[in-house]
Amino acid sequence: MPTSMPDIANHTTAQTEGALDWVGMSKIEMPIMLASKGENDRMVSTHIDAFVNLKDPQAKGIHMSRLYLILDELSTSNTLSYQTLVSVLDSFVSSHDDLSDQAKVEFNFEYHLRRKSLISGKEGWKAYPVKLTGLLNQGKLTIELSVEVRYSSTCPCSAALSRQLIQQAFQQKFSGSEQVALNDVHEWLGTSEGIVATPHSQRSIAEVKVKLNNSLNEFPITELVNLLEDALQTPVQAAVKREDEQEFARLNGQNLMFCEDAARRVQHCLNQNEQYDDFWLRINHLESLHAHDAVSITTKGISGGYQP
Numbered sequence: 001m002p003t004s005m006p007d008i009a010n011h012t013t014a015q016t017e018g019a020l021d022w023v024g025m026s027k028i029e030m031p032i033m034l035a036s037k038g039e040n041d042r043m044v045s046t047h048i049d050a051f052v053n054l055k056d057p058q059a060k061g062i063h064m065s066r067l068y069l070i071l072d073e074l075s076t077s078n079t080l081s082y083q084t085l086v087s088v089l090d091s092f093v094s095s096h097d098d099l100s101d102q103a104k105v106e107f108n109f110e111y112h113l114r115r116k117s118l119i120s121g122k123e124g125w126k127a128y129p130v131k132l133t134g135l136l137n138q139g140k141l142t143i144e145l146s147v148e149v150r151y152s153s154t155c156p157c158s159a160a161l162s163r164q165l166i167q168q169a170f171q172q173k174f175s176g177s178e179q180v181a182l183n184d185v186h187e188w189l190g191t192s193e194g195i196v197a198t199p200h201s202q203r204s205i206a207e208v209k210v211k212l213n214n215s216l217n218e219f220p221i222t223e224l225v226n227l228l229e230d231a232l233q234t235p236v237q238a239a240v241k242r243e244d245e246q247e248f249a250r251l252n253g254q255n256l257m258f259c260e261d262a263a264r265r266v267q268h269c270l271n272q273n274e275q276y277d278d279f280w281l282r283i284n285h286l287e288s289l290h291a292h293d294a295v296s297i298t299t300k301g302i303s304g305g306y307q308p
């Protein structure tokens with residue numbers, strides 16, 4: 001490097017002094033080889049946020065290029081795992097010895113999983129938005145995993161109101177007769193006059209963030225997705241034949257959910273799981289009855305933990 005190049009970060013001081021909580025870069029685009037528990041390592045297309053604190057109030061700035069190059073080395077020569085995420089954070093701090101004692105890195109990407117259809121035995125891809133976050137605060141390490149799971153929620157109130165309309169239609173149709181023939185009822189139930197009303201359902205999104213226990217050394221992405229989809233029972237589907245669609249209708253009918261119900265199901269499952277020291281969740285029902293969404297938010301509720 002030519003010696004005459006000015007080095008603002010090193011050789012000037014701040015015009016106005018002040019320590020800063022986070023300084024760094026957002027949405028760095030990099031392909032990253034990712035190790036995830038139970039899956040083959042694979043390349044994911046990430047957007048990375050990388051930060052250190054600036055604890056020296058007089059220092060002009062941090063060295064952005066050092067953070068970038070640490071990530072570039074991860075991208076070109078390594079695999080993102082629990083261990084390498086910790087190394088990245090250590091390197092962020094050690095590359096800024098006098099300036100920083102905290103580091104944060106967030107990897108945002110879509111993680112594709114093969115998902116089985118409900119009945120037909122077909123398979124298809126689903127893409128799950130995932131965020132892996134590492135935080136190093138004066139030697140204290142926190143690793144978080146966030147995922148989003150999309151599912152269908154059918155309104156329990158609308159289902160009850162629809163059942164009432166079906167009962168009324170039944171009464172109207174058969175009220176004159178002393179006895180009703182089984183076949184007549186069976187046939188009538190198969191018509192659109194029989195099922196005169198259907199409850200509304202909505203595309204719904206569970207956003208979940210978990211703090212990984214220190215004893216974990218792998219990212220449990222697939223496990224967390226499975227846990228959430230098992231709790232909710234009505235995840236959106238990939239490959240769908242008619243038998244799968246019918247089973248989906250049955251599952252929707254058997255799992256009627258307000259956003260409160262969905263939040264409690266997820267809360268219950270996460271509370272049972274000891275791998276997660278803390279959790280935060282937000283349930284979004286993108287209403288079809290309303291133009292606005294129904295939302296519920298909760299946390300594990302531990303002292304000093306996530307805030308709703």
Ligand SMILES: Nc1nc2c(ncn2[C@@H]2O[C@H](COP(=O)(O)OP(=O)(O)OP(=O)(O)O)[C@@H](O)[C@H]2O)c(=O)[nH]1
Nearest residue numbers: 006007008009010023060061062063064065066067
């Ligand atoms: N600190 C800081 N740097 C910025 C910002 N925007 C762009 N940069 C640029 O980031 C580049 C890299 O900075 P450094 O890491 O200090 O680069 P360098 O001096 O060649 O690297 P070292 O020799 O390792 O210090 C510089 O060219 C800065 O101008 C900003 O808002 N803050």
